[in-house]
Amino acid sequence: MIISTCNEYSKLKSVIVGSVDNMSWPTDDIEFDRSIGRSTYQTTLIRGAIPDLVKKEATEDLERVVDILQNRKIEVHRPVTSKPHWAYSARDIILTIGDMAIQCPTPFDSRANESEMYPFLTDCRLIKSPRPRNVDDPCFDAANVLKLDDKLLYSLSHSANEAGADWLQQTVGNAYEVIKWKVVDHDITHIDSTLLTLNENTVIVNASRVKEQDLPNFMQDYKKIWIDDVASRGFHHFPYASKWIGMNILSLDPETILVDDIQVALKEKLQENNFNVITTPMRQSRTLGGGFHCVTNDLERE
Numbered sequence: 001m002i003i004s005t006c007n008e009y010s011k012l013k014s015v016i017v018g019s020v021d022n023m024s025w026p027t028d029d030i031e032f033d034r035s036i037g038r039s040t041y042q043t044t045l046i047r048g049a050i051p052d053l054v055k056k057e058a059t060e061d062l063e064r065v066v067d068i069l070q071n072r073k074i075e076v077h078r079p080v081t082s083k084p085h086w087a088y089s090a091r092d093i094i095l096t097i098g099d100m101a102i103q104c105p106t107p108f109d110s111r112a113n114e115s116e117m118y119p120f121l122t123d124c125r126l127i128k129s130p131r132p133r134n135v136d137d138p139c140f141d142a143a144n145v146l147k148l149d150d151k152l153l154y155s156l157s158h159s160a161n162e163a164g165a166d167w168l169q170q171t172v173g174n175a176y177e178v179i180k181w182k183v184v185d186h187d188i189t190h191i192d193s194t195l196l197t198l199n200e201n202t203v204i205v206n207a208s209r210v211k212e213q214d215l216p217n218f219m220q221d222y223k224k225i226w227i228d229d230v231a232s233r234g235f236h237h238f239p240y241a242s243k244w245i246g247m248n249i250l251s252l253d254p255e256t257i258l259v260d261d262i263q264v265a266l267k268e269k270l271q272e273n274n275f276n277v278i279t280t281p282m283r284q285s286r287t288l289g290g291g292f293h294c295v296t297n298d299l300e301r302e
Contacts, residue, residue: 248291
């Protein structure tokens with residue numbers, strides 16, 4: 001298994017796509033309970049196996065993603081889901097950077113050993129972080145980190161602390177600079193519905209959460225595509241993600257982007273900026289908490 005990736009936009013050659021087979025929301029995960037408790041929605045999540053309709057639609061949509069990728073000669077790997085899990089969002093826990101796959105010190109105990117679902121990773125340089133046992137221990141999810149070639153932008157939040165950034169810097173060494181970043185007025189869980197890179201000097205930014213002066217200093221000269229709003233996907237019973245999962249897109253190469261088909265205005269804005277846009281539905285992205293960036297995890301980019 002080759003792992004070679006240091007950004008979010010170079011030509012994609014090999015990738016993991018998540019699964020909803022045997023997907024089940026955890027019933028004994030303290031951090032998961034906290035994450036549900038932060039929601040202001042009037043109902044709460046029903047724990048256990050996801051409903052059949054959700055599973056059916058999510059499976060169909062993931063298979064469409066797989067077809068799109070394979071038709072572009074991108075190698076696709078899937079998790080082995082022989083027991084209950086919630087690894088629909090394959091990017092959340094495993095950080096692929098350089099030639100490494102780092103199983104991150106996630107605060108979610110139910111996802112602590114997720115690398116076991118990817119037996120093909122045993123052939124690569126797999127690093128398993130120590131588990132956080134108290135608030136001072138390193139703690140973060142892979143989806144708190146945005147890869148920008150020689151920089152790793154690390155989003156501080158309730159799922160990622162400063163000790164985690166320090167541990168990550170020690171782990172990657174001087175090949176990458178870990179840059180701590182805090183979205184000032186929003187305690188976001190993960191970074192990829194707030195800020196994503198589209199090529200080496202272009203970012204897509206959630207204008208409802210981030211102002212120009214909030215961006216890290218090295219991004220001040222970047223081209224910014226500000227997203228003022230997105231279409232709101234429906235969901236089943238309870239939304240695990242906000243409507244902003246609609247800007248959770250996947251770059252297949254520096255010119256080509258995969259976008260949810262209901263995001264017409266987003267598609268048009270990207271096309272105005274000379275990107276090629278491929279659309280396909282993600283009907284349960286809000287229910288399950290993952291768009292195209294979330295449900296994939298790049299293993300190799302050129």
